[in-house]
Amino acid sequence: GAGVSQSPSNKVTEKGKDVELRCDPISGHTALYWYRQSLGQGLEFLIYFQGNSAPDKSGLPSDRFSAERTGGSVSTLTIQRTQQEDSAVYLCASSLFDYGATEAFFGQGTRLTVV
Amino acid sequence: QKEVEQNSGPLSVPEGAIASLNCTYSDRGSQSFFWYRQYSGKSPELIMFIYSNGDKEDGRFTAQLNKASQYVSLLIRDSQPSDSATYLCAVRDYGNNRLAFGKGNQVVVIP
Numbered sequence: 332g333a334g335v336s337q338s339p340s341n342k343v344t345e346k347g348k349d350v351e352l353r354c355d356p357i358s359g360h361t362a363l364y365w366y367r368q369s370l371g372q373g374l375e376f377l378i379y380f381q382g383n384s385a386p387d388k389s390g391l392p393s394d395r396f397s398a399e400r401t402g403g404s405v406s407t408l409t410i411q412r413t414q415q416e417d418s419a420v421y422l423c424a425s426s427l428f429d430y431g432a433t434e435a436f437f438g439q440g441t442r443l444t445v446v
Numbered sequence: 447q448k449e450v451e452q453n454s455g456p457l458s459v460p461e462g463a464i465a466s467l468n469c470t471y472s473d474r475g476s477q478s479f480f481w482y483r484q485y486s487g488k489s490p491e492l493i494m495f496i497y498s499n500g501d502k503e504d505g506r507f508t509a510q511l512n513k514a515s516q517y518v519s520l521l522i523r524d525s526q527p528s529d530s531a532t533y534l535c536a537v538r539d540y541g542n543n544r545l546a547f548g549k550g551n552q553v554v555v556i557p
Contacts, residue, residue, distance in 0.1 A: 373549035437489035
């Protein structure tokens with residue numbers, strides 16, 4: 332596709348349920364990032380994938396959060412046993428791998444609401 | 447200290463004036479610096495990047511980098527109502543390539 336695609340665009344779930352958020356990066360982009368943005372806040376780093384390297388998971392807030400990236404392309408962020416504090420917009424971004432000034436392109440995000 | 451800090455509150459500027467935004471970062475290993483603009487309810491989009499000390503100009507935007515003092519700034523000249531948005535500073539280092547963002551500064555341009 333032309334840009335980073337995320338699905339669903341909106342998700343309402345009950346507390347305690349598991350959710351899966353999907354990100355389809357720009358074709359050819361080897362770097363993929365997940366961020367979380369709460370209302371009025373900046374972007375909180377969650378996880379970073381680069382090619383076949385081990386992902387940088389240092390931003391995941393708890394062991395309820397996990398992510399995978401299959402075939403170096405599509406990524407899924409899974410939140411188990413969702414809590415109300417998980418409500419936020421989850422943003423995915425991708426970029427060409429470059430130790431420099433490489434732009435990261437963002438998807439439109441998934442707005443998660445835990446009720 | 448947070449990795450990337452943007453401490454100023456909302457900034458209101460009259461149309462045609464200069465808006466000035468500042469950002470400081472904690473990691474001296476940081477190499478690339480980005481300014482993103484985010485309209486309400488939208489995703490961030492890149493305005494400028496800079497990686498050398500000094501100024502970089504692109505249209506009405508100028509990014510300034512001072513690695514010794516660990517700050518990067520953004521100037522918006524001839525501010526327009528369409529510039530009203532939140533501006534996010536982002537920093538990347540060569541070590542892990544992770545892109546860290548500040549909290550953002552809201553800019554309101556008053557016609």
